[in-house]
Amino acid sequence: MALYEAAVELFSARDYDSVSVDEICVKAGVGRATFFRLFGSKAGLVEEFNRRLAVTIQDRVAGARASSLKALQIIIDVIREAWMSNTPFLKRMVQEYLRQLESPYDTRSSASADANQQGGRALVEIAVRHIMQGQAKGEVARDLDADFLGLCFMNQLGVAIASWITEGGDDLDQLRAKIDQVSRVMLRGMTP
Structure with missing residues (x-):
């Protein structure tokens, strides 16, 4: 799943708290609504x-x-x-x-x-x-x-x-x- 992989890549490079949902979505090429529907x-x-x-x-x-x-x-x-x-x-x-x-x-x-x-x-x-x-x-x-x-x-x-x-x-x-x-x-x- 692209969202998870994008998140892990960002979390590996930076602190968890400094990574935003928006950044994860941009990296994965997915909209915020999809992220929140899937993960909350x-x-x-x-x-x-x-x-x-x-x-x-x-x-x-x-x-x-x-x-x-x-x-x-x-x-x-x-x-x-x-x-x-x-x-x-x-x-x-x-x-x-x-x-x-x-x-x-x-x-x-x-x-x-x-x-x-x-x-x-x-x-x-x-x-x-x-x-x-x-x-x-x-x-x-x-x-x-x-x-x-x-x-x-x-x-x-x-x-x-x-x-x-x-x-x-x-x-x-x-x-x-x-x-x-x-x-x-x-x-x-x-x-x-």
Whole structure:
């Protein structure tokens, strides 16, 4: 998507806050109305980031022909790699995105808000699919609710990232350690 690529290029060259929606639109050759219909704000670009993560995860898992638990570890690894290589603008974008979610006066239409959450849902669906496959193979405890567990799995990764951001979010070793802790706890806790 040209808008996302234009934004990433601009965010890589300059601080997130100094890049305007107008600049992103001009670089992508797209009108402001299209940008706001698709994303709602600059922070809405985080969902395109998540959608792209989902595609990368699916490709990497398919290429690895991994067990279900290994597939879940691949999800963690891809998310960690993406954050480690895109930290400056992702950190600021997620801060703004989370602040918007907390707003009781969300002015976006429900259709726009729904569209802006597709990337996150895709990540949860991938986790659920691999948990269910693991249950069928006996790798994951069968008495666990796969839908709930998939949501917990992705939310815990989000909590690790949010915790790192609220603590200052400058030390990448701390980010890696937080994600690794989630990985260890979640994957061990799923086994029968």
